Amino acid sequence: MRKFVGNTQWWLADRRIVLGHSPLLLAAVALLCAAGCGKDNGTVPVRGIARVAGGDSLPAGRIMLYGGDTGPSGQIQADGSFQLGTFTTTDGARPGHYKVVVTGVAKPDTRPYEEAMLHPELAPQSLIHSKYNRAETTDLEVDITEGPNELSFELDPNPRLKQGSGATSR
Numbered sequence: 001m002r003k004f005v006g007n008t009q010w011w012l013a014d015r016r017i018v019l020g021h022s023p024l025l026l027a028a029v030a031l032l033c034a035a036g037c038g039k040d041n042g043t044v045p046v047r048g049i050a051r052v053a054g055g056d057s058l059p060a061g062r063i064m065l066y067g068g069d070t071g072p073s074g075q076i077q078a079d080g081s082f083q084l085g086t087f088t089t090t091d092g093a094r095p096g097h098y099k100v101v102v103t104g105v106a107k108p109d110t111r112p113y114e115e116a117m118l119h120p121e122l123a124p125q126s127l128i129h130s131k132y133n134r135a136e137t138t139d140l141e142v143d144i145t146e147g148p149n150e151l152s153f154e155l156d157p158n159p160r161l162k163q164g165s166g167a168t169s170r
Helices: 023-036 113-118
Strands: 002-005 008-013 016-020 046-052 060-066 073-076 081-083 096-105 141-144 149-155
Touching: 046 060, 046 096, 096 149
Parallel strands: 046 149
Antiparallel strands: 002 008, 008 016, 046 081, 060 073, 060 096, 073 081, 096 141
16 A cells, blocks of 8 residues: 655555655754754753741742743752752753742641642741732842852741741641
8 A cells, every 4th residue: 555645655564654765854854853852941050048037047938930931940948948940840040030939938838739729728837928929029039140040038037927936837
């Protein structure tokens, strides 16, 4: 059985489909595939630390950058450090100007998603001011430049927490 599609000739022989084209075309396709593999995604390394003003490092939370065509983010570790990622968890961010959104809690919310959505009042209490929780209200901005970027954020504490109470959660 023979079938012709445009300039490409396909035929069925012994239950195999064979492409009848010049070796030059196949080499060009292979070269294009190789050129696309491992292509630089334009990100640069971004890491840093997040602290509560006048206090300790944030023990848990998330850093998110808003702006441009990508949304880099990263988990805050127990020592307050973080690494941002765009396409993978630690590949960095594309250079540009971003608004910075931060959530900071005493301990991570490990509840299943459905439970967290049904009972948001049981979420760990924020250690930082609520203005940092939304792109519309945050006053944090950052410029990511070519090469490695080191960020440091000193964040206002949650005014609803008692002074000197330290890291508390509900």
